[in-house]
Amino acid sequence: MPQTTSHKLEVHQIPVLNDNYVYLAHCPTTGDTAVIDPAVAGPVLAEAKRLGWRITHILNTHHHGDHVGGNLEIKAATGCTIVGPKADAGRIPGIDVEVDDGDHYSLGDATAQVFFVPGHTRGHIAYWFADSAALFCGDTLFALGCGRLFEGSPQQMWSSLSKLRRLPDETRVFCAHEYTQANARFAVTVDPANQALHDRSAAIDVARAQGKPTVPSLLGEEKATNPFLRADERSLADGLGLTNAAPEIVFAEVRKRKDSF
Numbered sequence: 117m118p119q120t121t122s123h124k125l126e127v128h129q130i131p132v133l134n135d136n137y138v139y140l141a142h143c144p145t146t147g148d149t150a151v152i153d154p155a156v157a158g159p160v161l162a163e164a165k166r167l168g169w170r171i172t173h174i175l176n177t178h179h180h181g182d183h184v185g186g187n188l189e190i191k192a193a194t195g196c197t198i199v200g201p202k203a204d205a206g207r208i209p210g211i212d213v214e215v216d217d218g219d220h221y222s223l224g225d226a227t228a229q230v231f232f233v234p235g236h237t238r239g240h241i242a243y244w245f246a247d248s249a250a251l252f253c254g255d256t257l258f259a260l261g262c263g264r265l266f267e268g269s270p271q272q273m274w275s276s277l278s279k280l281r282r283l284p285d286e287t288r289v290f291c292a293h294e295y296t297q298a299n300a301r302f303a304v305t306v307d308p309a310n311q312a313l314h315d316r317s318a319a320i321d322v323a324r325a326q327g328k329p330t331v332p333s334l335l336g337e338e339k340a341t342n343p344f345l346r347a348d349e350r351s352l353a354d355g356l357g358l359t360n361a362a363p364e365i366v367f368a369e370v371r372k373r374k375d376s377f
Contacts, residue, residue, distance in 0.1 A: 124226035125248040127290065129329065130163050132156050135294045136182055137331060139252065140164060141175075141245075143224025148172045150223050151196075152243070152252045153292050154186030161193055173223060176200035177254025178240040179207035183292065203232065204239025215241065228252075233280065235273025236263030244283060251287050251335065253280060258291045259333040260316070261299035262344040264375065270368035274347060277367075281345050285336025296320050296330035302377045303343050306370055307352055313341040343370050 128140040132155050139152040140163065150173035154160050164171050171194040176184055178201065187198055187209040200208035202216040215221055217232030221243070228243040233256045240263075242253040255263035256273075257280055265273055300317040307313055316337065320330050339345055346352050347367035353359055358366050 125223070125245055125250060127248075127250060127288075128163065128167065129290075129331070130159055131294070131329070132159050133182060137290070137292055137294065137329075138186075139290055140167070140169060140171075141223060141226075141248075141250070141252075142167075142169050143226055146224035148224035150175045151186070151190060152290070153177055153183040153254060154190055155182040157186035157189035157193070160186055160190060170194070171196050174198045174210075175221075175223075175228075175243055175252065176208050176211070177242060177252065177256075177292070178237045179204050180237065180255070183254060184209050201232070201239040201241040203234075203241075204237065207239070217241075231276075231279050233276035235265055235268035235270075235276045238267040240276070242280065244287070249284070249286050249288055250290060250332075251280065251283060252290050254292050256280065257289060257338070257342075257344075258293060258299060259289065259296040259330055259338070260303050260320075260342050261295055261374070262342075262371070265371060270371060271364045273371070274364045274367040277345055280335075281339060283335055285334065285339065287335040288332040289335055289338060290332045294329060294331060296333070297324050302374050303341065305377070306356060306373060307341075307343045307346065308355065309351060310341060316341050 126142040130138045136155045142149045149169040152175045191210045197212045198210045199213040200211045202214035205214045215230045219230040228245050231242045236255045244251045348363040353366045
């Protein structure tokens with residue numbers, strides 16, 4: 117289970133269930149530690165204990181069970197504060213603090229900016245720790261993909277992804293699932309002329325064959341290769357037979373094709 121150290125936060129990745137990632141984000145100066153989207157409690161509590169980190173917060177991006185399933189058990193064990201989307205507070209178990217687009221929330225000496233990014237769900241949010249170059253985006257943005265539109269429209273999701281795309285290229289994308297290899301197989305079918313995508317797909321195959329995670333990815337790499345972030349690229353639109361179509365139309369077509377891939 118890899119650990120990365122950034123400017124402010126130490127981020128530890130915990131694989132759970134079939135393909136979920138739960139993250140521990142730790143401020144080394146204050147000792148505050150957040151769990152991001154705990155699908156389950158047991159492995160998270162065990163890993164925090166092994167690391168000697170005291171869980172003080174849970175940061176939820178949305179209400180799905182594989183993101184909040186461990187909330188109440190972790191809160192009961194640690195007394196932590198649960199932070200989640202204001203727009204969906206009624207579906208976040210144990211929520212204490214409601215946050216919305218443009219809010220800032222501090223974890224020790226690190227501060228997250230909150231983005232409202234509906235599409236996958238109606239109340240989805242993401243947390244960007246600028247000083248740590250870390251984006252916790254739940255199921256809005258995946259490595260080479262994006263979340264299914266369970267509760268939102270293509271227009272909403274394109275707008276949400278456009279917000280995240282404006283962040284710096286060096287931002288590390290800590291998404292919640294290991295879907296990258298399957299996403300790559302689809303991506304090359306809609307963006308076949310993208311050599312950077314082919315090169316990345318080959319590297320992903322090697323990493324997965326070695327049992328290595330493909331997450332986090334770099335946002336700059338996503339901008340260059342993720343078709344869901346490239347709906348305003350002329351080459352992608354042309355390849356789909358949608359020359360001069362609005363980006364949200366191109367995005368909707370890519371999402372439709374992925375849903376049936």
